[in-house]
Amino acid sequence: MYKSQRLIRLIMLVNAKKNFTLRELADELGVSQRTISRDLIELGELGIPVYSVQGRGGGFRLLNERLLPAIAFTESEATALFFASQSLAYFGSVPFGKAAASALDKFYHYLPPDLKERIRRLTGKMAIWSPRRSMPAECLEVLLQAVMSRSAATIVYQSGTSADERVIQPIGLYSDQGYWYCPAYCFTRKAYRLFRADRIRSAVLNEEVCCLDEVDEKTVFNWNEEELKKxxxxxxxxxxxxxxxxxxxxxxxxxxxxxxxxxxxxxxxxxxxxxxxxxxxxxxxxxxxxxxxxxxxxxxxxxxxxxxxxxxxxxERKPESESRQVTDIPKSQAP
CATH class of the missing domain: 3.30.70 (Alpha-Beta Plaits)
Structure with a gap:
């Protein structure tokens, strides 16, 4: 196996295992532990966050922010992904924070010069309009993380003139007319509710609450289906x-x-x-x-x-021309 092939295979193994020892990786790839040790150092230099765990039961672990292996795209696929990511720019906030822009920069950087030029020519030529609503991206990120990790969240929600604390299990996120909405099961009200994200003043994950399987199975398309039937x-x-x-x-x-x-x-x-x-x-x-x-x-x-x-x-409003008082008489009309 060539070194380049081994490193790609190693990235895939590390991503899949998260916790591992040198012996496990060496046996999997058929090389020595010293070779695997050198390879892990190279992966660290490439930005893959691997760290060692000392003591009994130790080994190596991967931080939550994993680095994915290289993926090959056709030119048409690259153009489609670039445009899809660019379309998010018209939202006031997105659930990914700055990650989308960062990914787009990396993606664009490695494109061939001729494809870069063709994509650059799309700037200002195509757009997906959305009303720009201002809202904090941090709350959207927490809600998305709760959906992806099957976790509950504690939010402070502004309803009318008052704000109260709710514990919810988010079902998903969708955007309509520039606003982000989060259908969720509210443990506080013991009922399904639709929350408008810009009215959420704060949001944190709540690991102490056990999520419900029936809620996890719902989507943004059918979350209130039973209520609508009744x-x-x-x-x-x-x-x-x-x-x-x-x-x-x-x-x-x-x-x-x-x-x-x-x-x-x-x-x-x-x-x-x-x-x-x-x-x-x-x-x-x-x-x-x-x-x-x-x-x-x-x-x-x-x-x-x-x-x-x-x-x-x-x-109740008079036109401005009617409310204006005439103070000067044109000379042609003067006696």
């Missing part, structure tokens, strides 16, 4: 103009349910929880005259209330 429903029916259909193209909640007509107009007819009527009405309200809510009546009332409030707001 909730009282109402029909939500909306008529859309062709422009209204176009405006809802990026709406993940409503777009899949649009039934298009030959003239380009559309119709939405879905069953929604009655408690979420205002939420869905707000999504249609922003379409203005391009959408008309047909059902339920309380959704129409909600929109009429928003219209009345807007009319009052504008009626």
């Amino acid at each position: 909730a009282p429903k109402t029909d939500f029916i909306v008529r859309l103009t062709p422009e209204g259909v176009r405006m809802l193209e990026g709406n993940g909640r409503l777009q899949p349910y649009i039934e298009c007509e030959p003239d380009g107009s559309g119709r939405i007819d879905i069953s929604i929880p009655r408690k979420d009527v205002a939420f869905f009405a707000d999504m249609v309200w922003i379409l203005g005259p391009e959408a008309v809510i047909m059902e339920p009546p309380e959704a129409r009332e909600w929109v009429n209330g928003r219209l009345a409030a807007m009319q009052q707001q504008y009626a």
Whole structure:
């Protein structure tokens, strides 16, 4: 086995074992313990965090931040990964902290010069827009770590004017309109809850709480499925103009349910929880005259209330030109 092959194989073994002895590695690779010792020193110089443990039962261990072996990518794969990572730049915060930017720098550094130039030309040419919401990345990192390690977390959550401590088992993370959301089981409330990440004031892992298997099996797509089945429903029916259909193209909640007509107009007819009527009405309200809510009546009332409030707001304000007092008379109009 060539030395380069042995080192790659050694990286894979070290990553898999985490705890190991020189004899174990030597037997696995068919070389002497002295050779393995020299190889481990080289791995340390490459940045793989291996350290020795003294005393009985000692040996070598790998720190939590492992270094992965080299992976070969095609040019199209490299371009796709670079663009996917670049798209995260439009978020105010991401759960990976600075790791994504660091990985991207390393990845770009080792690309061939001609591929670097082609990728560089993509800068400013492609983007995935997301509203930039400001929030601390530290809390997102803790939530992601809790999901990956199957751990609970203790958070301080701002709800209205008060903030209280909760112990939760995060199910996952998803982003919508620039906000990060974390569906979780709340041990404090003994129920499933949806937490908006920018309202989490602090978050730390809680190793003292035993996580629940049933919670661990849920995903961000089905975490509240049982609750939705039990909730009282109402029909939500909306008529859309062709422009209204176009405006809802990026709406993940409503777009899949649009039934298009030959003239380009559309119709939405879905069953929604009655408690979420205002939420869905707000999504249609922003379409203005391009959408008309047909059902339920309380959704129409909600929109009429928003219209009345807007009319009052504008009626109370006089245009700046009307409020300005004329103090000078043009010379052409002077007697």
